[in-house]
Amino acid sequence: MVMHSSPFAAKLGSYIDLSEPELLVLESLHARRKCYPAGRDLVLQGQPEQPAYILAEGWVCSYRLLAGGGRQIVDFQIPGDFLGLRSVLSRTAGQSVEPLTKVQASLINPQDLMDVFARNPRLGAAVLWAASRDDAMVVEHLVGIGRRNALERTAHLLLELGARLTLVGLGTKAGYDCPLSQYVLADALGLSAVHVNRVLRELREEGLCTFRNGRVDINDFDGLVQLADFDHDYLDHDGPLYQGVQAPRFAA
Template structure:
């Protein structure tokens, strides 16, 4: 089993064999979560840092009226909450969307690791910056993009992220998310997502079905999305 966390960090900084071995070590005792199981809930005390090795998870929040908003997708290789221990409790939940394998690293262990391995620290900070960039892009999408642009933009993002950790096969990749989940991430209804997906299929841009997406025409998808090629692509110093 390839360790996607190591693979991702390798893409963000030069890691020595020793760095990589240490990362393998701290993630060697992952725990299995079932789909829909919470890793942590809103209101819980902040816990360890989570590192997703396999499967998908999301950050989410439930509003007083019962609506759910997903604020981020976590795919293999993604970690979260680097300094979270500084706060007392979670203001949102994290939930597995599929069966998932998740390593948990205590704040102390992670801090020690980053002190001993400056390259790991640099990679972690880069990952953090990329994640913030993704959040900003989501704000832009929700605020100023039409529904079809939003869907196209999210799929572009997920496709490039999947490619970065070697999870794509040509123009296809596994996307085990129901239309309801996509709707809750994009701030729309499942019904409307369905219509938009049909439109994108008819336009020949992409086709989503049965747990995977085929990118039929990436250039067209990027153009529909108004996707900024710099985003997620940005050269590191």
């Protein structure tokens, strides 16, 4: 595998082989790269004309607020992921986007993006593919909250994050750095923070994985996979858009 200068290129590069010119095009999208502090929303739910970004560094979540005051985190974004791609399409943002850490992101001009796709169909295809993977993750999240108990659900989330981070070189089967607080995990898992704490303790005591001090250590990968009924397939297709282009498989 080629050494990639950005996580975005690393991610797309795992779906299709990227040529030198294509790599340059991807770099050019990062022209307007800026730094944003944690906690101040990048995109606001219900607002029109919201921007889109490519995330270069740091963690972000997209969430929806309820009238009752609760919030549900729909998805996390990690380096290499798009932010607010959907809100470009549908004009009004359905979710808010909040940086969970200090973040570096590149503001994307929708027209530039369209131009790049028009000139580089393979890149367009890869991005569409990535977007469709994101949708699959939302579905998997829905399934988890609807039909998995707290332990399975938490294990599943930790595995999914690990798989995604591994794809961009920020994690391995043995673990990864993870800046999420138990409150944030709770909002994603549909649980209370107190219960998340107990679940993490149980995962630790069972010797499956340890989440402490911003670090997830996976002690028993196979056991965790089995507990969570974790299925790689929804993250790890066979490069679906372009016939004849085989994507390298995610190291399981």
